Amino acid sequence: MCGRYYxxxxxxxxxxxxxxxxxxxxxxxxxxxxxxxxxxxLRGHYGDYKTWGYPLNQKRVFNARIExxxxxxxxxxDAVKRRCIIPISGFYEWDRAHTQYRFTNxxxxxxxxxxxxDYFTILTKEAEDIMSGIHSRMPVIVxxxxxxxxxxxxRVYKKTKDSLEVLGSHKQxxxxxxxxxxx
Numbered sequence: 001m002c003g004r005y006y007x008x009x010x011x012x013x014x015x016x017x018x019x020x021x022x023x024x025x026x027x028x029x030x031x032x033x034x035x036x037x038x039x040x041x042l043r044g045h046y047g048d049y050k051t052w053g054y055p056l057n058q059k060r061v062f063n064a065r066i067e068x069x070x071x072x073x074x075x076x077x078d079a080v081k082r083r084c085i086i087p088i089s090g091f092y093e094w095d096r097a098h099t100q101y102r103f104t105n106x107x108x109x110x111x112x113x114x115x116x117x118d119y120f121t122i123l124t125k126e127a128e129d130i131m132s133g134i135h136s137r138m139p140v141i142v143x144x145x146x147x148x149x150x151x152x153x154x155r156v157y158k159k160t161k162d163s164l165e166v167l168g169s170h171k172q173x174x175x176x177x178x179x180x181x182x183x
Contacts, residue, residue: 002063002111002122002139005091006031007039011108015087021047031092034062040113040120041085043151048084050120064114066123066140075121078114083151085142086111086122095134103131112140112150 012027019041021027032038034053042048053060054074061074069079088111090104112123123140131138142150 002091002093002124002137004031004033005038005086005088005111006102007087008089011087011089014108015041015047019045019047019087022049025049032088034060038086038120040115041087041110041147041151042115043083050115050118052120052122054116054119054121062121063124063137063139064121065137066112066125069114069123075114078116082115084113084115084120085147085151086113086120091139093131093135093138101134108144109139110142110144110147112142 007027007029009029012021012029015021021039028037028039028049032052036052037049038052040048040050053062055061056074064072064075064079069075088109090102090109091111093101093103095101113120114123115121124137125140127134127136127138
């Protein structure tokens with residue numbers, strides 16, 4: 001599960017090398033919570049600003065399970081037609097004892113997401129490696145080389161299902177830094 005992520009100032013400058021960032025918006029920095037505006041990358045490497053979390057009965061659905069995203073009415077069409085990448089500097093997770101951890105890899109992390117209208121949600125999968133001892137879920141992290149695969153494939157349902165399965169089982173980018181930030 002991913003309930004908060006952060007963006008450092010360097011991230012925007014690194015993205016400008018290959019992403020078209022629209023003018024007239026203040027690029028968000030710092031911690032991003034569900035219900036706040038975040039920056040996403042769309043097909044063709046166009047950047048956009050949308051609110052994190054699909055609205056549902058005065059709550060936010062800010063994560064979707066990659067294993068069932070094609071089965072859920074709320075997400076199915078978006079998983080086929082409206083995919084995005086959420087570039088982040090790192091994310092936070094909490095264990096059962098409410099200890100907070102920060103995960104980074106000292107580069108940009110690219111999370112798989114979907115969007116609808118002015119909202120986006122982050123795809124999650126079963127936790128692997130260092131995450132599994134802290135939480136049962138983790139965001140789906142896309143390697144830089146697979147960004148176009150995620151953004152461009154999926155116009156046909158069968159290809160979408162295949163690419164979701166590939167992405168869901170894809171070896172994650174390594175998370176180099178895990179920090180207990182509750183001393």
